[in-house]
Amino acid sequence: xxETLTWPLMVGLAAAVAVSPLSAAWTAALADxxxxxxxxxxxxxxxxxxxxxAVTVALVVLAAAGSPPxxxxxxxxxxxxxxxxxxxxxxxxxxxxxxxxxxxxxALIAAAVTGGDAEPLVRAALxxxxxxxxxxxxxxxxxxxxGLGDVRLAALTSGVLGWVSWADVWQGQVLALLLAGLTAVxxxxxxxxxxxxxxxxxxxxxxxxxxxxxxxxxLWL
Numbered sequence: 315x316x317e318t319l320t321w322p323l324m325v326g327l328a329a330a331v332a333v334s335p336l337s338a339a340w341t342a343a344l345a346d347x348x349x350x351x352x353x354x355x356x357x358x359x360x361x362x363x364x365x366x367x368a369v370t371v372a373l374v375v376l377a378a379a380g381s382p383p384x385x386x387x388x389x390x391x392x393x394x395x396x397x398x399x400x401x402x403x404x405x406x407x408x409x410x411x412x413x414x415x416x417x418x419x420x421a422l423i424a425a426a427v428t429g430g431d432a433e434p435l436v437r438a439a440l441x442x443x444x445x446x447x448x449x450x451x452x453x454x455x456x457x458x459x460x461g462l463g464d465v466r467l468a469a470l471t472s473g474v475l476g477w478v479s480w481a482d483v484w485q486g487q488v489l490a491l492l493l494a495g496l497t498a499v500x501x502x503x504x505x506x507x508x509x510x511x512x513x514x515x516x517x518x519x520x521x522x523x524x525x526x527x528x529x530x531x532x533l534w535l
Contacts, residue, residue, distance in 0.1 A: 315368070315487035315513075318517075321373065321377040322378060322383050323340055323374075323378040324375075325381070326374050326378060326387050326390075327371060327375070329509065330367075330370045330371060330374045330387070330389070330390070330391055331367065331371070333369060333391060333414040334363065334366060335358075336355055336363075337366050337370060337391060337394060337395050338362050338366040338367070339354070339355050339357075339358055339365040339366075339399065340352065340353065340410065341354040341358075341361060341362065341366055341395050341398045341399050341402075342356060342358045342397050343356060344395070344399045344403075344410060345385075345398075345399050345402045345493040346408050347403075348436065349364050349409065352409065356390075365394070365398065365400055366394060367461065369397060369398060370390065370391055370394035373389075373390035373391075373393060373394050373397075373428075373527075373530055374387065374390045374391070375489075376390075376530035376531060376533065376534070377390040377530045377533070378388060379533040379534060380474070380478060380493045380530070380533050381477065381478065382421060382422065382424075382425035382477070384421040384424075384425070385418045385421040385422050385425070385474055385475065385477070386530075387524075388414065388417050388418050388421060388531075388532075389414075389474050389529070390415035391415075392410065392418075392462065392531065393471075393522075393524070393526035393529075394525065395410060395462075396410060396411065396467065396522050397522050397526045397527075399522070399525040400463075400520040400521070400522030400523060401520050401522070401523055404470050404518055404520045405461075405463060406461070406463030406464065406466065406467050406521075406522050407463070408463065408466065408523045410463075411463065411467060411470065412466075414470070415418045415466070415469075415470050415473075418470065418473070418474060419473075422434075422435055422438055422473070422474075423435065428464045432477060434477045434478075435477070436480075437477065437478070437479075437480065438473045438474065439473065440476065441457045441472045441473055441475065441476025441480065441483045442469040442472050442473030442476060443469070444472070445468050445469055445483065445487065446465055446466075446469030446472070447473035448468075449464060449465040449469070450465045453465050457484055460521070463522070464522075467521070467522055467526075468487075468490075468521075468525060470522045471490075471525050471526065471528075472486065472487070472529075473484060474528055474529065475532060476535070482533065482535075485532040485535050486525075486528050486529045486531075486532040487528070488528075488531040489527070489528030489529075489531050489532055489535075490521070490525045490527075490528030490529070491524075491528075492528075493523070493524035493527055493528055494519050494521055494524040495509045497519050497520070497523070497524060498519045501519065503532060
């Protein structure tokens with residue numbers, strides 16, 4: 315990582331750790347299915363806080379290579395919450411995804427205005443639309459394997475990657491599918507060891523962690 319990223323990364327890490335108690339509280343509320351007041355602070359176990367903090371810190375470090383930094387920080391922190399919730403419940407709650415998408419869109423628009431260049435913003439919008447449409451088609455054709463939460467998150471991550479380049483958009487998709495495949499194999503093997511049976515059981519893979527990880531890893535390819 316270049317020296318130019320050192321101070322932004324330190325600030326981003328400090329901010330991520332500062333909000334980690336709230337992020338952990340969100341994962342607990344969303345995983346419990348709370349719909350009203352889920353955004354309020356609440357007490358959580360030390361294990362949950364450590365898990366959420368570790369995931370968030372790792373994502374913030376990887377996302378430090380992205381531009382604009384505010385949008386990528388938001389994706390790392392909000393994505394960390396979504397990844398933990400999806401891993402636990404296999405759901406990506408829209409009540410967090412939509413506000414996160416709005417905040418990231420505002421960050422991208424602000425970057426386009428201050429930078430005086432609308433091309434990355436247009437590319438981001440096109441990438442979000444194109445990838446979102448592809449995932450919606452998959453969801454329509456195979457609703458048992460893909461949900462609307464996956465569609466929303468795919469569009470969101472692709473939009474942020476689209477700001478960088480089209481190559482990063484497609485790399486993010488490939489990485490997400492590869493990571494999801496590895497997750498499926500690991501889950502199937504774990505199930506096999508636990509039951510003593512073959513790999514015939516259908517495994518439902520949470521796509522959220524794979525999409526979030528794939529999007530930040532794409533920045534380093």
